[in-house]
Amino acid sequence: MNWQDAALLAAGMIGSIVAVIHGILTQRLMVRPLQESGSTKQPKLVKMLVPPLLQFSTFNWFLGGLALIASIWFEPDVKLAIGLLVGSSFLFAAIVALWASRGRHPGGLLYAVAVILIVFGINL
Template sequence: MTSHNAALMMAGLIGSFGAVIHGMLTQSHLVAPVRELTAARISVPVQKLVTILLQFSTFNWFIGGLLLIAAACLSGQEARQAAGLLVGSSYLFAALGNLWATRGRHPGWIVYGVALGLILYGLTEPGA
């Protein structure tokens, strides 16, 4: 395995593990309190929809991480570039959004920034 493939794989692992932690924290710190506050005013179907929407980024980052791992192991250069662009744009949005929303006081922007750097390195394989 080349260092470029290893970088893509590491970015995928960071993304997937970060997504799992994000999902647990989102559930306990956002979904549950919102459900408690809105239970009397919002119908159950809407509460379920809010839960799904709050966890959508978790799902996206987890699947993106798996895609990066698969791209590092199985795919040709064009598929790697497509996966890197798709997942990298998601991780870039996560990093910038987190940095902006928390004014840098949350490690999420650093974690996804590192993953983004690894994706960029993984896609710059010489001779490809």
């Protein structure tokens, strides 16, 4: 394994692990309280749509991490495509998390590190 593959593997592991932690915290701190609230002011459609929408980013980041891990077995062009797609998702997550928390969000910092590793891994 060369250092580019190691960088992609590390970025994929960071992405998947942070996604799992994000999913657990989102479920515990946002989805569950929303579902347990007896508020009748929210339409039923909102109560049905909000939980999966809150977890959509978790799903996207987890699969992106797995794709980065799997990319080490593919050709450079495929690595580039996977790196650009997943890297753009991770970059957006890092920017939003760091902006919203004024730089104090651990997930934002980890996704920023993952983006740097992706850039090294795809040889831009």
